[in-house]
Amino acid sequence: MPISKGFTEADVPDQSGKTFIVTGANAGVGFEIARVLATRRARVLLGCRDQAKGEDAIARIRKIAPACEMAWLPLDLGDLDSVRAAVDIAGKEHASTG
Template structure:
Protein backbone atom coordinates (compact mmCIF):
# COMPACT_ATOMS: atom_id res chain seq x y z
CA UNK A 1 0.00 0.00 0.00
CA UNK A 2 1.44 3.36 -0.96
CA UNK A 3 1.71 6.33 1.40
CA UNK A 4 -0.79 8.17 -0.80
CA UNK A 5 -3.33 5.38 -0.43
CA UNK A 6 -2.68 5.16 3.34
CA UNK A 7 -3.34 8.89 3.59
CA UNK A 8 -6.70 8.37 1.86
CA UNK A 9 -7.57 5.56 4.30
CA UNK A 10 -6.61 7.78 7.23
CA UNK A 11 -8.70 10.65 5.85
CA UNK A 12 -11.73 8.36 5.56
CA UNK A 13 -11.38 6.90 9.06
CA UNK A 14 -10.09 10.01 10.79
CA UNK A 15 -7.37 7.89 12.47
CA UNK A 16 -3.76 8.89 11.84
CA UNK A 17 -0.30 8.02 13.15
CA UNK A 18 -0.64 10.98 15.50
CA UNK A 19 -3.55 9.22 17.25
CA UNK A 20 -1.28 6.44 18.53
CA UNK A 21 -0.35 7.24 22.14
CA UNK A 22 3.10 6.92 23.69
CA UNK A 23 4.15 3.25 23.87
CA UNK A 24 7.18 3.62 26.16
CA UNK A 25 8.03 0.41 27.98
CA UNK A 26 5.94 -1.78 25.66
CA UNK A 27 7.22 -4.44 23.28
CA UNK A 28 5.50 -5.45 20.05
CA UNK A 29 6.18 -8.25 17.58
CA UNK A 30 5.11 -7.31 14.05
CA UNK A 31 5.12 -10.03 11.40
CA UNK A 32 5.81 -8.94 7.84
CA UNK A 33 7.24 -5.69 9.18
CA UNK A 34 9.53 -5.01 6.23
CA UNK A 35 6.84 -3.83 3.76
CA UNK A 36 3.35 -2.41 3.44
CA UNK A 37 1.08 -2.21 6.45
CA UNK A 38 3.59 -4.10 8.62
CA UNK A 39 6.21 -1.45 7.87
CA UNK A 40 3.78 1.35 8.71
CA UNK A 41 2.82 -0.32 11.99
CA UNK A 42 6.44 -0.94 12.99
CA UNK A 43 7.46 2.59 12.03
CA UNK A 44 4.59 4.20 13.93
CA UNK A 45 5.20 2.11 17.05
CA UNK A 46 8.92 2.95 16.94
CA UNK A 47 8.08 6.65 16.61
CA UNK A 48 5.88 6.27 19.70
CA UNK A 49 8.83 4.81 21.70
CA UNK A 50 7.87 1.11 21.65
CA UNK A 51 10.39 -1.69 21.33
CA UNK A 52 9.54 -3.37 18.03
CA UNK A 53 10.67 -6.83 16.98
CA UNK A 54 10.47 -7.05 13.20
CA UNK A 55 9.48 -10.67 12.58
CA UNK A 56 10.59 -11.27 9.01
CA UNK A 57 11.93 -14.10 6.91
CA UNK A 58 14.64 -12.14 5.12
CA UNK A 59 17.32 -10.60 7.38
CA UNK A 60 18.82 -8.20 4.79
CA UNK A 61 15.35 -6.79 4.06
CA UNK A 62 14.59 -6.50 7.79
CA UNK A 63 17.90 -4.73 8.43
CA UNK A 64 17.20 -2.34 5.53
CA UNK A 65 13.80 -1.63 7.09
CA UNK A 66 15.41 -0.98 10.48
CA UNK A 67 17.77 1.51 8.80
CA UNK A 68 14.85 3.16 7.01
CA UNK A 69 12.89 3.57 10.26
CA UNK A 70 15.98 4.94 12.03
CA UNK A 71 16.33 7.65 9.38
CA UNK A 72 13.03 9.05 10.68
CA UNK A 73 13.42 7.94 14.30
CA UNK A 74 17.14 7.63 15.20
CA UNK A 75 16.42 6.49 18.77
CA UNK A 76 14.08 3.69 17.62
CA UNK A 77 14.35 0.49 19.68
CA UNK A 78 14.21 -2.14 16.93
CA UNK A 79 15.41 -5.70 16.50
CA UNK A 80 15.20 -8.36 13.81
CA UNK A 81 13.33 -11.52 14.83
CA UNK A 82 13.94 -14.27 12.25
CA UNK A 83 10.61 -15.83 11.34
CA UNK A 84 9.55 -17.91 8.35
CA UNK A 85 5.84 -18.61 8.79
CA UNK A 86 6.05 -21.42 6.20
CA UNK A 87 8.17 -23.45 8.65
CA UNK A 88 6.84 -24.29 12.12
CA UNK A 89 10.40 -24.96 13.33
CA UNK A 90 11.20 -21.33 12.51
CA UNK A 91 8.05 -20.26 14.39
CA UNK A 92 9.21 -22.22 17.47
CA UNK A 93 12.70 -20.71 17.23
CA UNK A 94 11.24 -17.19 16.98
CA UNK A 95 9.13 -17.85 20.08
CA UNK A 96 12.25 -19.03 21.95
CA UNK A 97 14.12 -15.87 20.94
CA UNK A 98 11.14 -13.71 21.97
CA UNK A 99 11.16 -15.39 25.41
CA UNK A 100 14.36 -13.45 26.14
CA UNK A 101 12.30 -10.25 26.13
CA UNK A 102 11.09 -9.12 29.57
CA UNK A 103 7.60 -8.72 28.14
CA UNK A 104 5.58 -8.86 24.92
CA UNK A 105 2.59 -6.55 24.93
CA UNK A 106 1.17 -7.36 21.52
CA UNK A 107 1.71 -9.71 18.63
CA UNK A 108 0.60 -8.09 15.39
CA UNK A 109 -0.03 -10.87 12.88
CA UNK A 110 0.29 -8.90 9.68
CA UNK A 111 2.22 -11.28 7.39
CA UNK A 112 0.34 -13.51 5.02
CA UNK A 113 0.46 -15.13 1.62
CA UNK A 114 -1.91 -15.64 -1.25
CA UNK A 115 -1.17 -17.36 -4.47
CA UNK A 116 -2.97 -19.13 -7.29
CA UNK A 117 -0.62 -22.14 -7.42
CA UNK A 118 -0.76 -24.97 -4.92
CA UNK A 119 2.29 -24.80 -2.67
CA UNK A 120 3.09 -26.33 0.70
CA UNK A 121 4.84 -25.37 3.92
CA UNK A 122 7.92 -27.24 5.09
CA UNK A 123 5.64 -29.47 7.17
CA UNK A 124 3.37 -30.21 4.16
CA UNK A 125 0.37 -27.96 4.88
CA UNK A 126 -1.20 -25.99 2.04
CA UNK A 127 0.81 -22.74 2.05
CA UNK A 128 -2.00 -20.20 2.51
CA UNK A 129 -3.55 -22.13 5.41
CA UNK A 130 -0.17 -22.94 6.95
CA UNK A 131 1.18 -19.38 6.86
CA UNK A 132 -1.98 -17.32 7.39
CA UNK A 133 -3.52 -19.51 10.09
CA UNK A 134 -1.48 -22.37 11.57
CA UNK A 135 1.77 -20.45 11.93
CA UNK A 136 0.14 -17.44 13.58
CA UNK A 137 -1.66 -19.65 16.10
CA UNK A 138 1.60 -21.49 16.82
CA UNK A 139 3.44 -18.20 17.19
CA UNK A 140 0.83 -16.78 19.57
CA UNK A 141 0.89 -19.99 21.61
CA UNK A 142 4.69 -19.87 21.74
CA UNK A 143 4.67 -16.29 23.03
CA UNK A 144 1.96 -16.80 25.70
CA UNK A 145 4.40 -17.01 28.63
CA UNK A 146 6.15 -13.76 27.73
CA UNK A 147 2.83 -12.00 27.10
CA UNK A 148 1.63 -13.26 30.49
CA UNK A 149 4.68 -11.68 32.16
CA UNK A 150 3.72 -8.38 30.54
CA UNK A 151 0.13 -8.84 31.75
CA UNK A 152 1.34 -9.41 35.31
CA UNK A 153 3.43 -6.24 35.14
CA UNK A 154 0.47 -4.21 33.85
CA UNK A 155 -1.89 -5.69 36.46
CA UNK A 156 0.58 -4.78 39.21
CA UNK A 157 0.38 -1.22 37.91
CA UNK A 158 -3.42 -1.35 38.11
CA UNK A 159 -3.93 -1.40 34.35
CA UNK A 160 -4.67 -4.08 31.82
CA UNK A 161 -4.41 -3.79 28.04
CA UNK A 162 -5.92 -6.39 25.74
CA UNK A 163 -5.35 -6.88 22.05
CA UNK A 164 -7.31 -9.43 20.08
CA UNK A 165 -10.12 -10.19 17.69
CA UNK A 166 -13.75 -10.23 18.67
Protein backbone atom coordinates (compact mmCIF):
# COMPACT_ATOMS: atom_id res chain seq x y z
CA MET A 1 0.00 0.00 0.00
CA PRO A 2 1.50 3.37 -1.00
CA ILE A 3 2.38 5.77 1.77
CA SER A 4 0.56 9.08 1.54
CA LYS A 5 2.77 12.15 1.79
CA GLY A 6 -0.23 14.14 2.99
CA PHE A 7 -1.81 17.34 1.86
CA THR A 8 0.62 20.19 1.14
CA GLU A 9 0.25 23.75 -0.07
CA ALA A 10 1.06 22.49 -3.57
CA ASP A 11 -2.31 20.70 -3.46
CA VAL A 12 -4.27 23.95 -2.97
CA PRO A 13 -5.87 24.89 -6.31
CA ASP A 14 -6.48 28.37 -7.68
CA GLN A 15 -8.87 30.29 -5.42
CA SER A 16 -9.73 33.18 -7.74
CA GLY A 17 -13.10 34.75 -7.00
CA LYS A 18 -13.21 33.43 -3.44
CA THR A 19 -12.89 35.39 -0.21
CA PHE A 20 -11.61 33.87 3.03
CA ILE A 21 -11.50 35.17 6.58
CA VAL A 22 -8.47 33.76 8.37
CA THR A 23 -8.33 34.20 12.14
CA GLY A 24 -5.01 34.58 13.93
CA ALA A 25 -3.53 35.47 10.56
CA ASN A 26 -0.57 37.47 11.84
CA ALA A 27 1.41 34.44 13.09
CA GLY A 28 1.71 30.66 13.10
CA VAL A 29 -0.78 28.47 11.28
CA GLY A 30 -3.11 31.41 10.59
CA PHE A 31 -0.32 33.30 8.82
CA GLU A 32 0.64 30.27 6.75
CA ILE A 33 -2.97 29.68 5.69
CA ALA A 34 -3.37 33.35 4.72
CA ARG A 35 -0.11 33.21 2.76
CA VAL A 36 -1.08 30.08 0.82
CA LEU A 37 -4.57 31.39 0.00
CA ALA A 38 -3.19 34.76 -1.11
CA THR A 39 -0.64 33.11 -3.39
CA ARG A 40 -3.51 31.12 -4.90
CA ARG A 41 -5.29 34.38 -5.82
CA ALA A 42 -7.93 34.36 -3.08
CA ARG A 43 -9.06 37.57 -1.42
CA VAL A 44 -7.98 37.18 2.20
CA LEU A 45 -9.26 39.12 5.21
CA LEU A 46 -6.72 38.73 7.98
CA GLY A 47 -8.58 38.61 11.28
CA CYS A 48 -6.26 39.92 14.00
CA ARG A 49 -6.65 41.88 17.23
CA ASP A 50 -3.67 44.14 16.60
CA GLN A 51 -3.70 46.32 13.48
CA ALA A 52 0.08 46.75 13.34
CA LYS A 53 0.62 42.99 13.47
CA GLY A 54 -2.06 42.43 10.84
CA GLU A 55 -0.54 45.01 8.51
CA ASP A 56 2.92 43.53 9.09
CA ALA A 57 1.58 40.10 8.06
CA ILE A 58 0.08 41.64 4.92
CA ALA A 59 3.42 43.28 4.08
CA ARG A 60 5.28 39.97 4.55
CA ILE A 61 2.83 38.14 2.27
CA ARG A 62 2.99 40.91 -0.35
CA LYS A 63 6.76 40.36 -0.62
CA ILE A 64 5.91 36.88 -1.93
CA ALA A 65 2.73 37.75 -3.86
CA PRO A 66 2.71 41.48 -4.69
CA ALA A 67 -0.62 41.44 -6.52
CA CYS A 68 -2.59 39.58 -3.85
CA GLU A 69 -5.81 41.00 -2.44
CA MET A 70 -5.73 41.28 1.34
CA ALA A 71 -7.11 43.48 4.09
CA TRP A 72 -6.83 43.61 7.88
CA LEU A 73 -10.03 42.70 9.70
CA PRO A 74 -10.12 43.84 13.34
CA LEU A 75 -11.16 40.74 15.26
CA ASP A 76 -10.82 39.52 18.83
CA LEU A 77 -12.52 36.14 19.13
CA GLY A 78 -12.70 36.55 22.91
CA ASP A 79 -14.95 39.60 22.58
CA LEU A 80 -18.42 39.07 21.11
CA ASP A 81 -18.78 42.78 20.31
CA SER A 82 -15.58 42.52 18.26
CA VAL A 83 -16.93 39.44 16.46
CA ARG A 84 -20.18 41.24 15.63
CA ALA A 85 -18.26 44.27 14.37
CA ALA A 86 -16.06 42.02 12.20
CA VAL A 87 -19.16 40.42 10.70
CA ASP A 88 -20.51 43.86 9.82
CA ILE A 89 -17.18 44.97 8.32
CA ALA A 90 -16.75 41.76 6.33
CA GLY A 91 -20.32 42.01 5.03
CA LYS A 92 -19.77 45.55 3.79
CA GLU A 93 -16.37 44.66 2.36
CA HIS A 94 -17.88 41.82 0.32
CA ALA A 95 -20.69 44.00 -0.98
CA SER A 96 -18.22 46.69 -2.06
CA THR A 97 -15.99 44.30 -4.02
CA GLY A 98 -18.72 42.77 -6.08
